[in-house]
Amino acid sequence: MDTVTKDAIVQQLIQLTSRDQVNVDPDQLNYASLDFYRKYPRARKIYQAPIPVAIVYPENVAQVAAVLKYANDTGVNVIPRTGGSEIERGLESAREPHIIVDGSRLNQILKFDPEDMQLTVQAGVPLKQAEDWLNEKGYTTGHLPQSQPLADFGGLVATRSIGQLSTLYGGIEDMVVGLEAVMPDGRIVRIKNVPRRSVGPDIRHVFIGNEGSIAFITEVTVKLFPYLPDTYHYLAYTVDTMREGFRLLRDIVAAGYRPSVIRLYDAQDWSQFYPKHAEKPVLIFRTEGPQPLSDATAGAIKAMVEASSQTQPYEPLDEIIDWFKHLTWTQKEVDAEVNQLEKTPFVGFTTEVAANWHEIANIFEAVTARVKKEIPNLYGIGGHSSHSYVNGTNLYFVYAFIDAEDDPAGEMARYHDPINKIIVEETLKRGGTMSHHHGVGKARAPFIKEEYGSSYWVLKTLLKSFDPKNTMNAGNIIPLEFWDEPD
Ligand SMILES: Cc1cc2nc3c(=O)[nH]c(=O)nc-3n(C[C@H](O)[C@H](O)[C@H](O)COP(=O)(O)OP(=O)(O)OC[C@H]3O[C@@H](n4cnc5c(N)ncnc54)[C@H](O)[C@@H]3O)c2cc1C
Structure with a gap:
C-alpha cells in the first residue's frame, strides 16, 4: 500500500458516511475476505485472501457515489456486496488495499406498480422479503433461485442469476426493465423502465452480469406476474437413461411448452435426497399460470413423457412436492454446513455449465468419467439439468470428496480447482459455456479467453x-x- 494508509482509508470513509457506517471489526473483516467458494477454509477460519480494510454501508446513492469516487481517485479496490451468497470468489479481493461496499442498508421497496406490473427496489432489498410481500398482494417476481433467502437484488442482477422457475419466467435478464447504477468515477446513471426499446445496443446488459466489475447497482425495477399457487401441477417420472431424459426435456421445450420447472437428475445426484431412488435418473416438472394454461401444459407433458417406453411414474409424488418446498437454502442450511465442515473434511461443491442439446449428454458422460478417474478420494459426482431452452440446457454438477489430508488451506488445489478445470475443459471443447448462472468471479476468470474466443x-x-x-x-x-x- 504505497499511497494511502489503512487509517487514512477508514478516516475518509467515516468522513464520507458516518462512524456507524464503517465496520473494522477484525472477525467480520476476516469473514468478508472469502465467499462460498472457500467455504471449507472459511468454516475452519483459515483466511487465504487479502483482508479488507473496512466494510462500508452507504445509506443513499450519493454516499455510494462519494465512496466510489474516493476509491477511484486513490487506488483502493472496491468489492461491491449485497447478500454475500457469491460462490465463485467474486467477493475475494485480487488487489490490496480493498474495501467492501455493502449495499444492505439500501433496503427500501421504492415503488409497487400493479398497473404496469413492475416493482422498483433498492439494491439491498432481500429477494425473499420482496417476494413474500408481493405474494400477499397476489403477485410474484417469478424469481426463485436456490439462494432466494440469502441474496439481494443488487447481487442477483450483478451475477445474471436464474431461478428454479426459469423456463416460464426467464432469468433475471428477462425480468429487469430498468435500473440505477454508480460508475467508478461517482457518476450516477439511470436506465428508464419501458416494455421494450430499439435505441441502439441494450445498455441494461452493461450492468446485468457486471459482477461488481463495472459499476455499483443501486436500484432495480423488475417485472411482476400474477401469483397463482392454486394452479400448480407436479409431475415426476423415473427414466432409464440420462440420454432419454435429455431427449424428453428437449422435445417438450422445443414443442413450445413452458412448465415453470423442468428438471432431470441423474441417480447419484437424486440419491442425496431420497437414497432409495438411487437406481435411475428422475424427471420432474411443475406447471403454473392461468388455470387452463397450467392444465394444458401438464396434460401435454404427461402425454409426451408417458409415450416413452423408458419412463415410469415416480412414487410417491408427495416426495417431490415436499422436496421442492425445501429446495431453497436459508441461513439455517448454511450454518448446518459450516458446523459439519468444522468437524469433518467431507466437502461438497457444485459447478454449472450449459451447452446445446446435441452435446449435453456427451459433456455429462465425459465429465463424470474423467472426474471419477482423475480425482482421488472422490465420494461421488452426479448432476442435473434445471434450466432448459429451445436450443439447449444447463448441467449442474454436484460432487463431494473427502479431504484425506484434512488440510483446508490446500484443498482447493488438490480437489476443487482440478474438478472445476475438468468440467470447464470438457464443456468448452464441445462449444458450451463455462458458466450458466453462477458468474465468472475469480474462480473461472483464468478461462475467460477460451470462453469468449x-x-x-x-x-x-x-x-x-x-x-x-x-x-x-x-x-x-x-x-x-x-x-x-x-x-
Ligand atoms: C446455497 C446457494 C444457492 C445458490 N443458488 C443459486 C441459484 O439457484 N441461482 C443463481 O443464479 N445463483 C445461485 N447462487 C449463487 C448466488 O446466490 C447468486 O449469484 C446471487 O445472485 C448473489 O446475490 P448476492 O446478493 O448474495 O450477491 P453477493 O454475494 O453480495 O455478490 C455477488 C457478486 O455480485 C457483485 N455485487 C453484489 N452487489 C452488487 C451491486 N449492488 N452492484 C454491483 N455488483 C454487485 C459482487 O461484487 C459479487 O461479485 C447460490 C449460492 C448459494 C450459496
Whole structure:
C-alpha cells in the first residue's frame, strides 16, 4: 500500500458516511475476505485472501457515489456486496488495499406498480422479503433461485442469476426493465423502465452480469406476474437413461411448452435426497399460470413423457412436492454446513455449465468419467439439468470428496480447482459455456479467453472503458495478469 494508509482509508470513509457506517471489526473483516467458494477454509477460519480494510454501508446513492469516487481517485479496490451468497470468489479481493461496499442498508421497496406490473427496489432489498410481500398482494417476481433467502437484488442482477422457475419466467435478464447504477468515477446513471426499446445496443446488459466489475447497482425495477399457487401441477417420472431424459426435456421445450420447472437428475445426484431412488435418473416438472394454461401444459407433458417406453411414474409424488418446498437454502442450511465442515473434511461443491442439446449428454458422460478417474478420494459426482431452452440446457454438477489430508488451506488445489478445470475443459471443447448462472468471479476468470474466443476483445474493451483504473472488483471476470496485456 504505497499511497494511502489503512487509517487514512477508514478516516475518509467515516468522513464520507458516518462512524456507524464503517465496520473494522477484525472477525467480520476476516469473514468478508472469502465467499462460498472457500467455504471449507472459511468454516475452519483459515483466511487465504487479502483482508479488507473496512466494510462500508452507504445509506443513499450519493454516499455510494462519494465512496466510489474516493476509491477511484486513490487506488483502493472496491468489492461491491449485497447478500454475500457469491460462490465463485467474486467477493475475494485480487488487489490490496480493498474495501467492501455493502449495499444492505439500501433496503427500501421504492415503488409497487400493479398497473404496469413492475416493482422498483433498492439494491439491498432481500429477494425473499420482496417476494413474500408481493405474494400477499397476489403477485410474484417469478424469481426463485436456490439462494432466494440469502441474496439481494443488487447481487442477483450483478451475477445474471436464474431461478428454479426459469423456463416460464426467464432469468433475471428477462425480468429487469430498468435500473440505477454508480460508475467508478461517482457518476450516477439511470436506465428508464419501458416494455421494450430499439435505441441502439441494450445498455441494461452493461450492468446485468457486471459482477461488481463495472459499476455499483443501486436500484432495480423488475417485472411482476400474477401469483397463482392454486394452479400448480407436479409431475415426476423415473427414466432409464440420462440420454432419454435429455431427449424428453428437449422435445417438450422445443414443442413450445413452458412448465415453470423442468428438471432431470441423474441417480447419484437424486440419491442425496431420497437414497432409495438411487437406481435411475428422475424427471420432474411443475406447471403454473392461468388455470387452463397450467392444465394444458401438464396434460401435454404427461402425454409426451408417458409415450416413452423408458419412463415410469415416480412414487410417491408427495416426495417431490415436499422436496421442492425445501429446495431453497436459508441461513439455517448454511450454518448446518459450516458446523459439519468444522468437524469433518467431507466437502461438497457444485459447478454449472450449459451447452446445446446435441452435446449435453456427451459433456455429462465425459465429465463424470474423467472426474471419477482423475480425482482421488472422490465420494461421488452426479448432476442435473434445471434450466432448459429451445436450443439447449444447463448441467449442474454436484460432487463431494473427502479431504484425506484434512488440510483446508490446500484443498482447493488438490480437489476443487482440478474438478472445476475438468468440467470447464470438457464443456468448452464441445462449444458450451463455462458458466450458466453462477458468474465468472475469480474462480473461472483464468478461462475467460477460451470462453469468449475472438469476442474477448469486446469484453475487455467494455470493462476497461467504464473502469479504466480497474477500481471495481479488480481481477474479477478478467484476471489481473490479462488486464494490461496488449489487445
Ligand atoms: C446455497 C446457494 C444457492 C445458490 N443458488 C443459486 C441459484 O439457484 N441461482 C443463481 O443464479 N445463483 C445461485 N447462487 C449463487 C448466488 O446466490 C447468486 O449469484 C446471487 O445472485 C448473489 O446475490 P448476492 O446478493 O448474495 O450477491 P453477493 O454475494 O453480495 O455478490 C455477488 C457478486 O455480485 C457483485 N455485487 C453484489 N452487489 C452488487 C451491486 N449492488 N452492484 C454491483 N455488483 C454487485 C459482487 O461484487 C459479487 O461479485 C447460490 C449460492 C448459494 C450459496
